[in-house]
Amino acid sequence: MVKALGGCWRPHRGAALATAAVLALCACVSVEVGNDAGTQVQFRLVDQAGATAANGTPVGRTTGRELLVNPIAGSSVDDSFSLAFSRSPQQRAAYQFASWSERPSSRLATLAVERLAARRTFNSVAVLGRGVAGDLQLNLLVSDFYHDAASSPGTARVGIDAELIDRSTRRLLARQRFEATAAVEQANAAAAAAALSRASTLALDALVAWVEKAAAPAALAALPAQPPAR
Numbered sequence: 340m341v342k343a344l345g346g347c348w349r350p351h352r353g354a355a356l357a358t359a360a361v362l363a364l365c366a367c368v369s370v371e372v373g374n375d376a377g378t379q380v381q382f383r384l385v386d387q388a389g390a391t392a393a394n395g396t397p398v399g400r401t402t403g404r405e406l407l408v409n410p411i412a413g414s415s416v417d418d419s420f421s422l423a424f425s426r427s428p429q430q431r432a433a434y435q436f437a438s439w440s441e442r443p444s445s446r447l448a449t450l451a452v453e454r455l456a457a458r459r460t461f462n463s464v465a466v467l468g469r470g471v472a473g474d475l476q477l478n479l480l481v482s483d484f485y486h487d488a489a490s491s492p493g494t495a496r497v498g499i500d501a502e503l504i505d506r507s508t509r510r511l512l513a514r515q516r517f518e519a520t521a522a523v524e525q526a527n528a529a530a531a532a533a534a535l536s537r538a539s540t541l542a543l544d545a546l547v548a549w550v551e552k553a554a555a556p557a558a559l560a561a562l563p564a565q566p567p568a569r
Contacts, residue, residue, distance in 0.1 A: 340520045377436055378436060380529075382422065382438070384443060404554055407467040407475070408452050413444060416431045417483055419442060425485055434531075447539060451546060474506055475554055479499060480500040483496050484535065497538040498516065499542050
């Protein structure tokens with residue numbers, strides 16, 4: 340399931356002080372969901388849809404648009420190398436023996452670039468900071484990225500906030516939030532990571548469609564004129 344939409348962590352009872360101290364140091368919580376084995380494993384986020392061919396009129400071919408994708412690192416455990424889970428609302432913990440090979444925001448930015456570049460709707464698409472010029476910038480902030488284990492085996496939840504910026508004027512052209520979910524098949528880290536890949540795929544589907552529409556010549560021409568930012 341995916342939706343486009345226009346707290347503080349509190350530890351579990353009985354281990355409150357110890358757990359809070361561990362999270363304050365950005366370490367992993369010693370909690371195992373689904374009796375995971377005690378071997379450290381790294382997972383890689385995968386776009387299960389893969390590159391998708393363009394279906395409509397390319398944006399960049401007629402306007403010269405070049406897009407830069409900017410991953411904004413979040414401060415929560417959701418957007419970290421830890422694989423996060425939650426057993427109740429507004430709480431987060433991390434799998435002790437599982438982590439991501441890349442931060443979710445960084446990996447999602449790479450996957451978005453691959454999708455958009457393959458569709459060829461822009462003249463060029465690259466991650467910001469790679470020495471490539473661009474006149475449009477897509478900011479991506481991962482606000483939710485965790486295994487919701489309130490009920491077993493749980494649900495993978497992904498939330499991404501996106502902003503499309505005109506780099507020449509620093510003007511905000513469009514903003515959107517994307518939320519996607521996928522069922523977790525078993526209550527363990529491997530199943531949670533797989534479900535988060537499925538949910539991310541759904542979020543990318545919606546994100547790619549949105550940014551292509553928002554950057555289309557007709558959409559940009561309809562925006563009210565504003566003076567350049569100083």
